[in-house]
Amino acid sequence: MSSTPVNVTVTGAAGQIGYALLFRIASGQLLGADTPVRLRLLEIPQAVRAAEGTAMELEDSAFPALAGVDVFDDAKRAFEGTNVALLVGARPRTKGMERGDLLSANGGIFRPQGEAINSGAADDIRVLVVGNPANTNALIAQTHAPDVPAERFTAMTRLDHNRAIAQLAKKLGVPSSEIKKITIWGNHSATQYPDIFHAQVGGRSGAEAVGDEKWIAEEFIPRVAKRGAEIIEVRGASSAASAASAAIDHVYSWVNGTPEGDWTSAALPSDGSYGVPEGLISSFPVTSAGGRFEIVQGLELDAFSREKIDASVRELAEEREAVRALGLI
Ligand code: NAD
Numbered sequence: 414m415s416s417t418p419v420n421v422t423v424t425g426a427a428g429q430i431g432y433a434l435l436f437r438i439a440s441g442q443l444l445g446a447d448t449p450v451r452l453r454l455l456e457i458p459q460a461v462r463a464a465e466g467t468a469m470e471l472e473d474s475a476f477p478a479l480a481g482v483d484v485f486d487d488a489k490r491a492f493e494g495t496n497v498a499l500l501v502g503a504r505p506r507t508k509g510m511e512r513g514d515l516l517s518a519n520g521g522i523f524r525p526q527g528e529a530i531n532s533g534a535a536d537d538i539r540v541l542v543v544g545n546p547a548n549t550n551a552l553i554a555q556t557h558a559p560d561v562p563a564e565r566f567t568a569m570t571r572l573d574h575n576r577a578i579a580q581l582a583k584k585l586g587v588p589s590s591e592i593k594k595i596t597i598w599g600n601h602s603a604t605q606y607p608d609i610f611h612a613q614v615g616g617r618s619g620a621e622a623v624g625d626e627k628w629i630a631e632e633f634i635p636r637v638a639k640r641g642a643e644i645i646e647v648r649g650a651s652s653a654a655s656a657a658s659a660a661i662d663h664v665y666s667w668v669n670g671t672p673e674g675d676w677t678s679a680a681l682p683s684d685g686s687y688g689v690p691e692g693l694i695s696s697f698p699v700t701s702a703g704g705r706f707e708i709v710q711g712l713e714l715d716a717f718s719r720e721k722i723d724a725s726v727r728e729l730a731e732e733r734e735a736v737r738a739l740g741l742i
Pocket residue numbers: 424425426427428429430431455456457460501502503504505522542543544545546547569570572573601651652653656
């Protein structure tokens with residue numbers, strides 16, 4: 414076991430994703446079993462007591478890799494010296510709330526968190542935003558952390574990526590381990606584009622292996638893109654353990670690299686690749702090596718894929734305009 418613990422801050426620690434996430438981090442699945450972790454939990458004052466209860470349960474688990482747990486209700490303190498920040502806490506949309514109200518409420522969370530990361534986090538800080546609307550919340554935080562390299566701010570589309578793998582594996586009757594190079598493009602919303610034309614299954618493209626474009630367009634894509642809503646309808650609450658699992662996968666891939674011959678999906682600030690306007694936090698196919706995500710280059714996009722990517726990117730540009738108009742970035 415290496416000696417210096419990695420500081421991991423989790424916001425929304427008393428929420429349902431937090432509860433599923435913290436035990437997996439503490440058991441060594443975020444960074445590797447040999448890397449000790451010190452957890453820093455951030456909650457709003459009303460939920461601090463619940464977070465303290467979770468901290469007690471973490472202590473009771475006697476995880477060998479857990480070096481300690483601290484609970485905060487102050488962002489500045491929670492992000493001090495942080496190496497990995499998982500921004501899970503967000504303001505959910507409630508009945509009668511307009512989109513602008515939702516963006517404003519989240520601006521009130523992600524702006525101060527971005528500022529706190531800028532002033533106090535460790536030099537190697539990596540940020541994953543899970544709280545919705547994840548891409549635009551990440552943009553707000555990133556804008557308010559001008560001293561942190563922009564590419565250290567990412568938003569989560571790994572859950573969509575995993576959902577796409579699962580749906581394709583089920584359709585083809587193969588284990589999920591046989592599906593490679595799935596891509597989620599665009600926003601973590603119903604406009605996202607899960608792409609199986611570049612995916613590989615046993616030497617063929619995912620689309621070839623399926624051999625049914627109608628299924629792809631009319632079943633696969635909407636099922637993956639609307640899976641979050643389907644879970645809410647069936648479970649009565651939004652996905653939690655699968656979201657936590659995807660957050661673990663995202664950070665693990667970022668820190669430890671992606672396997673040879675495969676890639677994953679992550680939303681990160683666009684460098685203009687594939688015509689996505691620079692700075693938008695959009696999902697791309699990415700590999701990771703040496704602790705850095707790189708956008709996979711040179712994929713050919715046919716008219717179908719192009720149109721789907723453009724639609725999701727348009728939505729991201731509209732969200733950016735909306736938060737700009739609200740003075741949040
Ligand atoms: P939840 O309501 O159970 O928990 C959210 C927690 O965040 C609450 O405990 C709340 O007190 C806390 N919180 C609110 N504002 C905070 C702040 N300023 N600082 C710290 N904590 C704060 O919600 P959940 O089910 O855990 O989901 C959390 C978020 O993740 C939601 O926005 C949800 O939509 C989103 N989500 C994203 C994905 C994805 O794939 N990107 C998937 C599932 C859920």
